[in-house]
Amino acid sequence: MVEWTATERTHIEAIWSKIDIDVCGPLALQRCLIVYPWTQRYFGSFGDLSTDAAIVGNPKVANHGVVALTGLRTALDHMDDIKATYATLSVLHSEKLHVDPDNFRLLCDCLTIVVAGKMGKTLRPEMQAAWQKYLSAVVSALGRQYH
Amino acid sequence: MSLSAKQKATVKDFFGKMATRSDDIGAEALSRLVAVYPQTKSYFAHWKSASPGSAPVRKHGITIMGGVYDAVGKIDDLKAGLLSLSELHAFMLRVDPVNFKLLAHCMLVCMSMVFPEEFTPQVHVAVDKFLAQLALALCEKYR
Numbered sequence: 001m002v003e004w005t006a007t008e009r010t011h012i013e014a015i016w017s018k019i020d021i022d023v024c025g026p027l028a029l030q031r032c033l034i035v036y037p038w039t040q041r042y043f044g045s046f047g048d049l050s051t052d053a054a055i056v057g058n059p060k061v062a063n064h065g066v067v068a069l070t071g072l073r074t075a076l077d078h079m080d081d082i083k084a085t086y087a088t089l090s091v092l093h094s095e096k097l098h099v100d101p102d103n104f105r106l107l108c109d110c111l112t113i114v115v116a117g118k119m120g121k122t123l124r125p126e127m128q129a130a131w132q133k134y135l136s137a138v139v140s141a142l143g144r145q146y147h
Numbered sequence: 148m149s150l151s152a153k154q155k156a157t158v159k160d161f162f163g164k165m166a167t168r169s170d171d172i173g174a175e176a177l178s179r180l181v182a183v184y185p186q187t188k189s190y191f192a193h194w195k196s197a198s199p200g201s202a203p204v205r206k207h208g209i210t211i212m213g214g215v216y217d218a219v220g221k222i223d224d225l226k227a228g229l230l231s232l233s234e235l236h237a238f239m240l241r242v243d244p245v246n247f248k249l250l251a252h253c254m255l256v257c258m259s260m261v262f263p264e265e266f267t268p269q270v271h272v273a274v275d276k277f278l279a280q281l282a283l284a285l286c287e288k289y290r
Contacts, residue, residue, distance in 0.1 A: 116257075
């Protein structure tokens with residue numbers, strides 16, 4: 001089980017309070033598909049991803065960005081049981097979606113950069129540290145059931 | 148994953164825009180590296196302090212960013228241009244290459260913080276690729 005200090009919980013809650021999931025979700029996924037184009041391999045059914053403009057204008061990408069970020073937020077209400085919380089999602093990503101778990105890390109890096117753009121210097125280093133720990137815990141849980 | 152001509156131009160253009168803030172970004176990036184990835188402090192055990200925001204960390208962040216700017220000028224042949232820096236990192240500093248990726252991420256975070264409008268996905272991918280090429284050139288002499 002991941003141990004969280006009260007300060008870390010406060011930092012993570014503070015950051016989530018600044019995140020508009022409907023805005024940041026799409027931005028993060030679009031950025032991931034553009035910056036790490038091999039991640040497009042999982043979205044063959046999403047239609048046109050052939051240009052950056054197509055990715056940014058694609059409604060399925062935007063929708064899935066919201067889905068993914070909503071899923072990331074789930075851990076906030078289950079900080080003391082993240083592994084169990086994501087067990088079913090982990091099985092799904094492994095056995096049905098066949099996503100290389102390293103891609104979760106790439107999406108999270110893009111999300112951090114989107115959040116940094118929104119928060120500017122108010123995202124202090126110690127807050128970024130707690131945030132990175134949170135994302136790492138979720139990424140680890142999502143990869144946990146792969147075999 | 149080498150840089151296209153357009154991406155090289157994007158990198159030069161963005162680093163030009165960044166120039167007046169480069170010291171701040173360099174200092175912030177290294178501070179964030181030791182804050183977010185505390186294991187990186189292992190390379191700075193000989194300093195008085197390696198905590199985020201401390202004077203030695205900020206100073207060294209500025210030094211590193213200076214090196215990055217120098218590399219921008221050598222973007223067409225990073226391996227040749229960074230040969231002596233590579234020898235330094237390979238034989239003296241022996242920084243594990245995984246840490247270059249971690250520092251690159253912190254630099255990208257700082258760039259996004261300071262230039263939210265300009266740090267578009269297109270700039271992001273070009274700078275990310277450049278920093279990756281830079282790291283590769285730094286590793287050239289490792290083994």
